[in-house]
Amino acid sequence: MIIPRTSIISRTLRAGRLHHTTSCSSKNVVNIVEVGPRDGLQNEKGVIPVDVKVELINRLGSAGTRYIESGSFVSPKWVPQMAGTAEVISQMERLPDNHYAVLVPNQKGLDNLFTLLDSYTPSSSQPNPPVNEIAIFTAASDAFSRANTNISIADSLTRFVPVVRAALERNLRVRGYISTVISCPFSGQVDYKQVRDIAKELMDMGCYEVSLGDTVGTGTPASVAEMVEEVKKSVPVENLAGHFHDTFGTGVVNVLTALQHGIRTVDSSVGGLGGCPYSPGATGNVATEDVLYALQGSEYDVSYIDLEKIVDIGWWISEKLARENTSRAGRAVKARRLREAKQAEKAKL
């Protein structure tokens, strides 16, 4: 595939690129990007009330989550679950040091966001703007790109050039996503060189980070390692993130593999919310609880997020949506709590 070169704009934007500021100084702090309110909820059945979305985001913030993807300015005809994003981000609590992002697929989405930002007036209770970041998205497979956004990969990259430039001019950071980095539900195995070239193109455009999405969740430690090593040939690993769905139960091990290959930013979804509309059987993102549990006591630090509170949120949102909580750590912690409560009752007798 020939990827359009963005030449002058690319070089200008690259020079002024903003970097991830959620990281602490220690090199082994892992940035958890909570995508439940967006990637998770967009795939759940039915329409989710604005107040539930707002409460989800607020609870995640109070559990220590520093980066929350809060919604999408996509067409509500395509993704009805993301309707109401403007209300959600206007009403949610914005913690001063946190990052709040929305997905933007095209200029219309960005214009809608700008209209909201233009009408925002800081107040003592909400001094921060609704969001400080956008995320743009393409795919490593043309078939997936067309199914998701009605456009080829090459055309999507061209379409994003002015979107990224306008966002950066308004001091919004831009994160890039590539879907189907391991396999595509329509066209099968993906060429990792293609992932590498698209990641480079997104960085050249002005993204500060590219999230590598195993949309279908077919990745294994071997395939994830091979893919990440290929992408690292063109993009510094500090600018990469891992985004794994847990369809085959390899979500956590794929996170660990990505970390072992130098990645320090991982996307996850509380309660394992979500799925993939184009891939029957695909499950949600790897659960935030499962990632936090797996990293406890390791060389990787995620202690700034309270696992017990995340478990509570996973159960709360799963009950609200009348869905199964797919986080194994969430289920195990609940079972442990029940056991402990029973023992405490017994001890009282």
Ligand SMILES: CC(C)(COP(=O)([O-])OP(=O)([O-])OC[C@H]1O[C@@H](n2cnc3c(N)ncnc32)[C@H](O)[C@@H]1OP(=O)([O-])[O-])[C@@H](O)C(=O)NCCC(=O)NCCSC(=O)C[C@@](C)(O)CC(=O)[O-]
């Ligand atoms: C990109 C489009 C809009 C193209 O869709 P299109 O039909 O080609 O767009 P269009 O430009 O022809 O417009 C069609 C209608 O949509 C409206 N429209 C056009 N743009 C917007 C907008 N931004 N916001 C609101 N409305 C919009 C536009 O005004 C028009 O309205 P009408 O005249 O029919 O009333 C559509 O395909 C779309 O919204 N796709 C989004 C799909 C999506 O959100 N997918 C999920 C996110 S990606 C993902 O989850 C993967 C990721 C990131 O998590 C990583 C991984 O796991 O792989």
